[in-house]
Amino acid sequence: MPTETFEFQVEARQLLQLMIHSVYSNKDVFLRELISNASDALDKLRLEKLRDDALDADVSDLHIAIDIDKEARTLTVRDNGIGMSYEEVGRLIGTIANSGTATFLQELREAKDGAGAEGLIGQFGVGFYSGFMAADEVTLTTRRAGEDRGTRWTSRGEATYTLQSVEDAPQGTSVTLHLKPADPENQLHDYTSPWTVKEIVKRYSDFITWPIRTVPEAAEGAEAPEPETLNSMKALWARSREEVSDDEYHELYKHISHDWREPLETIRLQAEGTFEYQALLFVPAQAPHDLFTREYRRGVQLYVKRVFIMDDCEELLPPYLRFVKGVVDAQDLSLNVSREILQQDRHIRMMQRRLTKKVLSTVKDFMAKDAERYATFWREFGAVVKEGLITDSDNREAILAVASFASTRADDEPTTVAQYVERMKDGQDDIYYITGDSRQAVENSPHMEAFRDRGIEVLLLTDPVDEVWVDAVGEHAGKRLRSVTKGELDLDAEDGEQAGEEREKQAEEYAGLLGWMGERLEEDIKEVRLSTRLTVSAACVVSDAQDLTPALEHMYRAMGQ
Ligand code: ADP
Numbered sequence: 067m068p069t070e071t072f073e074f075q076v077e078a079r080q081l082l083q084l085m086i087h088s089v090y091s092n093k094d095v096f097l098r099e100l101i102s103n104a105s106d107a108l109d110k111l112r113l114e115k116l117r118d119d120a121l122d123a124d125v126s127d128l129h130i131a132i133d134i135d136k137e138a139r140t141l142t143v144r145d146n147g148i149g150m151s152y153e154e155v156g157r158l159i160g161t162i163a164n165s166g167t168a169t170f171l172q173e174l175r176e177a178k179d180g181a182g183a184e185g186l187i188g189q190f191g192v193g194f195y196s197g198f199m200a201a202d203e204v205t206l207t208t209r210r211a212g213e214d215r216g217t218r219w220t221s222r223g224e225a226t227y228t229l230q231s232v233e234d235a236p237q238g239t240s241v242t243l244h245l246k247p248a249d250p251e252n253q254l255h256d257y258t259s260p261w262t263v264k265e266i267v268k269r270y271s272d273f274i275t276w277p278i279r280t281v282p283e284a285a286e287g288a289e290a291p292e293p294e295t296l297n298s299m300k301a302l303w304a305r306s307r308e309e310v311s312d313d314e315y316h317e318l319y320k321h322i323s324h325d326w327r328e329p330l331e332t333i334r335l336q337a338e339g340t341f342e343y344q345a346l347l348f349v350p351a352q353a354p355h356d357l358f359t360r361e362y363r364r365g366v367q368l369y370v371k372r373v374f375i376m377d378d379c380e381e382l383l384p385p386y387l388r389f390v391k392g393v394v395d396a397q398d399l400s401l402n403v404s405r406e407i408l409q410q411d412r413h414i415r416m417m418q419r420r421l422t423k424k425v426l427s428t429v430k431d432f433m434a435k436d437a438e439r440y441a442t443f444w445r446e447f448g449a450v451v452k453e454g455l456i457t458d459s460d461n462r463e464a465i466l467a468v469a470s471f472a473s474t475r476a477d478d479e480p481t482t483v484a485q486y487v488e489r490m491k492d493g494q495d496d497i498y499y500i501t502g503d504s505r506q507a508v509e510n511s512p513h514m515e516a517f518r519d520r521g522i523e524v525l526l527l528t529d530p531v532d533e534v535w536v537d538a539v540g541e542h543a544g545k546r547l548r549s550v551t552k553g554e555l556d557l558d559a560e561d562g563e564q565a566g567e568e569r570e571k572q573a574e575e576y577a578g579l580l581g582w583m584g585e586r587l588e589e590d591i592k593e594v595r596l597s598t599r600l601t602v603s604a605a606c607v608v609s610d611a612q613d614l615t616p617a618l619e620h621m622y623r624a625m626g627q
C-alpha cells in the first residue's frame with residue numbers, strides 16, 4: 067500500500083500549533099503523556115487477553131521502554147501493548163474527538179495570558195500531541211495485537227500527516243520524537259540524557275504499574291549496560307499515607323483524569339472485612355467544560371487485585387458526584403466482571419454507599435475547617451451536587467448540610483438552610499426563597515419588596531436545578547420551603563391583629579376595582595388580589611402554590627414539554 071497523506075482536522079491543527087509554540091512552561095510533561103498512553107495500552111491488552119484467551123498476542127513481558135539515540139537526536143517511547151489498527155491510527159491520532167474542543171479553543175483565544183491558557187488546555191486530552199513541544203517530527207509505528215500488519219504515522223505537526231501500512235512492526239506502539247535542536251542554555255531539557263529521562267520518569271510516572279525501562283549511558287569504552295527499571299511500580303492506593311507524597315498522588319490524578327492541574331483534594335479509603343477494597347478518590351479543582359453534557363464520561367477506574375479492569379466505572383458513585391475521579395481496587399471481584407454484573411452486584415452497591423458518604427463527609431470537613439476550599443468546591447460543583455437532593459433521598463440531609471446558598475442577609479456570604487432556620491424570627495414559620503436566572507434578576511423582583519421591608523431573609527436560588535430540589539426536599543427541620551412568588555403570603559400574621567383589620571377594610575374598599583380588573587383580565591389570570599407584598603411596585607403576577615414557577619415553566623418549555 068502506498069503512503070497516504072491526510073490533512074489534520076481544523077481543531078487538531080490549532081492544537082498542534084499551540085504545542086509547537088508551546089504554551090506550557092514545562093515541556094517535560096510530554097514524556098508523562100506518552101508513558102500514560104503506553105500504560106493504558108498495556109492495561110487494555112492484558113484485559114483483552116483475559117477476556118479472550120484465543121487472542122494472538124504475547125503478554126509474557128509487558129513493559130514500556132525508552133530508547134535514546136544521542137547521535138540521531140531521537141527519543142522513542144515503546145510499549146508492547148494493544149497497538150492500533152490502520153483505521154484506528156487515523157481516527158485516534160488524526161482527529162480530536164472531544165466535543166468541547168471548539169469552545170475550548172475559543173476560550174483559549176480569549177485567555178491572553180499564558181497561565182490562563184495553560185489552565186484551560188489542561189482540561190483537554192491533548193496528550194499525544196504534546197510530543198510536538200519537544201520534537202519537530204514525530205513517527206508512530208504500531209501493530210494491533212492479533213493483526214498481521216502494522217501502520218506508520220508521521221507528521222511534522224503542520225497541516226498534514228502520512229499513513230503507511232508496514233510489514234515488520236512489532237506488537238504494540240512505538241513513538242519516536244525527532245528532538246528539536248539542543249538548547250545550549252538549558253541543559254535541564256536535554257532529552258537525550260538518560261539521567262534527565264530518569265528524573266522525569268521518577269517525578270511524573272513512578273506509580274505506573276508497568277516497568278519503564280531504559281538503557282543507562284555506557285561508561286567510556288565499556289559494553290552497553292543492561293536495561294534498568296526506572297519506576298517503583300507501586301500502586302499508590304495500596305501504600306500507606308505516610309509513604310506517599312502529595313506530589314505522587316497528584317501525578318496519579320493527572321494520569322487518570324487527563325487534567326493537568328492539581329486536584330482540590332485527595333481522599334483515601336481502605337475498607338477491610340469480608341469485602342475488602344481500597345479507594346483513592348480525587349476532587350478536581352475546576353469543573354470540566356462538559357460536566358453538564360451527554361458526552362461527559364463519568365466514573366472511576368476499577369481494578370481487581372491490582373489488575374486494571376475498566377475506565378469510567380459509573381456504578382461506584384452516583385451521578386451527582388460525577389466529577390469525582392479516582393481508582394477503586396477490589397479484592398474479591400471476578401476479573402471477568404462486566405458492566406451488567408456491576409449493575410446488580412450487592413457489594414458494588416455497598417461500595418457506592420460508602421464512597422458517597424466518604425465524599426460528602428470530606429466536603430463537610432472543608433466546610434468546618436477550610437472555608438476557602440469549601441467555597442471553591444461549591445462554586446465549581448455545587449450545581450451538580452444539588453442534583454443529589456432530588457435523586458438520593460437517603461443522603462438528602464447530608465447533602466443539604468453541605469449545600470450553601472446566596473441570601474439577602476449578606477452580599478457575599480452564603481448560608482446553609484440550617485443556618486437560615488437558626489436566624490428565623492419569632493413567628494416566621496417558613497423558609498423563604500426565590501428562584502430565577504441571576505442574582506440581579508431575583509433581587510430586583512417585585513416579589514422581594516415585602517420581604518425587604520419586613521427584614522425577612524430570602525434565599526436567592528439561581529441554578530436551574532434549584533427549581534426542582536426545593537420541591538423534592540419540601541421542608542427542613544419542620545419548616546416549609548416556600549417560594550416568595552407562590553400563593554398567599556401571611557406576612558401580616560407577624561404584623562399583628564390591627565393590620566388584619568386594616569386589610570379587611572381595604573378589601574371592602576377595593577372590591578369594585580378588583581372585580582372589574584378580574585373581568586378584564588379573565589383570559590390571562592385566575593384572580594386579582596389585594597397584596598401586602600408590594601411596597602413600591604403597583605402590581606405583580608403571582609402563581610398558585612402548586613403551579614410551576616416562571617423559571618421552571620421556562621425550563622420545561624425549553625425542553626419541549
Ligand atoms: P488520551 O490519552 O487522552 O485519549 P491522547 O492524545 O494521549 O489522548 O491519545 C489519543 C488516543 O490514541 C488514545 O486514547 C489511544 O486510543 C490512542 N493511543 C495513543 N497512544 C497509544 C499507544 N501507545 N498505544 C495504543 N493506543 C494509543
Ligand code: MG
Nearest residue numbers: 102103193194
Ligand atoms: Mg493520553
